[in-house]
Amino acid sequence: MDTIIPAPQGFSGHTADYVVQAIRQGILDGSLPAHQPLRQDRIADTLGVSKVPVREALIQLKAEGLVTFTPNRGAVVSELSAAEAVEIYTMRIALELAALRIALPRLDRARLIRAESVLSILEQEETRAQWGRLNWEFHQTLYQASGMPRMVETIRALHDNVGRYLLIYLADPQYRRASNEEHRRILQACRDRDSTAALEQLRVHLEAASRELAAFLEKPRAERTMGGSDHVG
Amino acid sequence: MDTIIPAPQGFSGHTADYVVQAIRQGILDGSLPAHQPLRQDRIADTLGVSKVPVREALIQLKAEGLVTFTPNRGAVVSELSAAEAVEIYTMRIALELAALRIALPRLDRARLIRAESVLSILEQEETRAQWGRLNWEFHQTLYQASGMPRMVETIRALHDNVGRYLLIYLADPQYRRASNEEHRRILQACRDRDSTAALEQLRVHLEAASRELAAFLEKPRAERTMGGSDHVG
DNA sequence: CGATGTATCCATGGATACCATCATCCCAGC
DNA sequence: GCTGGGATGATGGTATCCATGGATACATCG
Structure with missing residues (x-):
């Protein structure tokens, strides 16, 4: 502060x-x-x-x-317990799948290009400080096409609640690579207008994050490695 | 006030x-x-x-x-537009189906009896003032078994946003009877541990309310009959 | 030496007074 | 009839004061 x-x-x-x-x-x-x-x-x-x-x-x-x-x-x-993290991801999965299902038929070229561009920046971004914002930017770009601002706002609030911890999870290059690949698969399914695949990939993406975050939060605080440096590589 | x-x-x-x-x-x-x-x-x-x-x-x-x-x-x-009502019900359907799915295996006898009791009171209640509260009481009783207080609280807030208008919709004895029957079907499916049926009945229940509310809100305000009396019958 | 009681400190939560700004309304004047 | 410009009134924010209760340090007692 x-x-x-x-x-x-x-x-x-x-x-x-x-x-x-x-x-x-x-x-x-x-x-x-x-x-x-x-x-x-x-x-x-x-x-x-x-x-x-x-x-x-x-x-x-x-x-x-x-x-x-x-x-x-x-x-x-606020501190997040493992149970609360699971609860938040349960809500996110329910809401984000609904938002994406509605958004899918309304995704125009401009928006897909924008999502692609955000993703490229995110993949090359080495500074942790921007990961959370760019990650949300990607998801938001898709959901906004639903034309349901209140739902997007609710999802944002939920995303913010796990945002801090997401950074820790993403600090591991292995998970970061997996996350990027999941993003790519979601975007590709959106381009193909393959609703089933897009929703399934989004579910996989969120469930993976939920699993990792819950595992992290179940460890005693002392054992947690918070990811010291601002750079990975 | x-x-x-x-x-x-x-x-x-x-x-x-x-x-x-x-x-x-x-x-x-x-x-x-x-x-x-x-x-x-x-x-x-x-x-x-x-x-x-x-x-x-x-x-x-x-x-x-x-x-x-x-x-x-x-x-x-706040005033609700038809689009906002549809948005709120979209969120409610997503969240309440998720909540009920998680709650179902955890519903114990005591809770089912409590839900049954609330429903009986609701069916015999002639005063509009209590309908909203009892309606929420029934749904909440089921969802609370999910053990996810934050999700229940979010659903409550969404419910409150349509609560006022729900009263108008329920003022029509025909819709009120339909609503009561839907509640009964949801509860029976819960008793039978029939997850598919319970979720399907809940979806039908919410979609019916969404449809009626949207139709009501699409009418110009002048045409709306707000249901004058406190008693129906 | 440890446990308990006490005095002090400090931040919260709320009340009160005061003020700049902006919206609205009314009315004179054209 | 339309317009412009005070009254008026409410919001949004500041500054100040105060009662309450938690926390801490200290002193006293077993």
Whole structure:
């Protein structure tokens, strides 16, 4: 949080939304680790706002599941249990398969090209910080064609909840390669308008991630290797 | 809102949660109709709290989709378009089928009896005000056996978004009878541990509601008969 | 030396007062 | 009849104050 620039200028909309963005980004890129206390006046000072919009932001993030409140003790960054991870992936599989099924017949050339382009960047990206964003960008590009913004938004919130841990999983080059291949198969099936194959590949993709994340979270915290470096290779 | 007793006494937890409950109830039972402005200081006075927790409550309800914000104009009760209704039911079908599939093998005797009891009350209930609550109570009883609280909570929020309109749909005795029969078929399939039938009946149930609600919302507002009386028969 | 009680500190959660900004409405003036 | 410009009122945000309860350090007692 210290490094976040206190720059609310040029921001339209509610101040709370600005605070939400700042905190969310900190959680997603790992600079705000699980159990990190989120002190209201400290955040207010850092971002150059007052306490009220900070509390409003924390409440929004609570609704997304990214922070957890304890009465009279304030908010901390949420920790995910293995069971919760499985639950989130269960919801993601249900919703993302539905979204893709609806989106498939509406995927136009432009969108497929865009998905292809995101995927190429993702495959060559060596910096962990961008993986989560690009990964979501790829999936979102497909789902948006469903014309169901609320469903896409719900899926995004679920994705954000596992985003931090996904980075750890992707730090292993083997899993990263597998993930990229799964993305390619999904995209190819979309190009072929092969609905059955696309949905099946998406299911495989999500189930693999669910399995690996659950296995990771079932290990005691001490044994977990969080992937130290910003570069792999 | 005028009739709500300003009685925060005996309420543990955050004041905002108390305000959320009050406003949510007003929206669900129809006393706060769509497009009703939700004035912050008026609500604060009525409930005997200050403005701050009211704004926090409105933000929570925004996250649930029950209220809509317009910059510098505050919050109003959300209105649902036909497209949004279809979107919500698409999400409900995806999530509720997944929840029921997981819950089915874990449904014990006690829970089935509880569901049966809720259904009996619902079938004999003549007062509209309770229909929404009892309807959700029935579905929730089944889904809770999944052991996935977050999924159940997400489904509840989606249910609340269509709850108001469901009442109109159920005001027609014909649809009400059909709905009750669908509930019975779902419950019977659960008792028989017939997973395929239970999921299929749930899908039929939700798709029927989706179809009727979409048809209702596609009519111009002037033509809509909102079902005047509190009693049918 | 360990367990328990106590004083202090500190952050939360909420109330209150105040203010800039923006939307809306009403009305004069053309 | 249309337009422009105050009143008016609500939002959204700041600053300040305070009661409550958790946490910690310390002191006292067994």
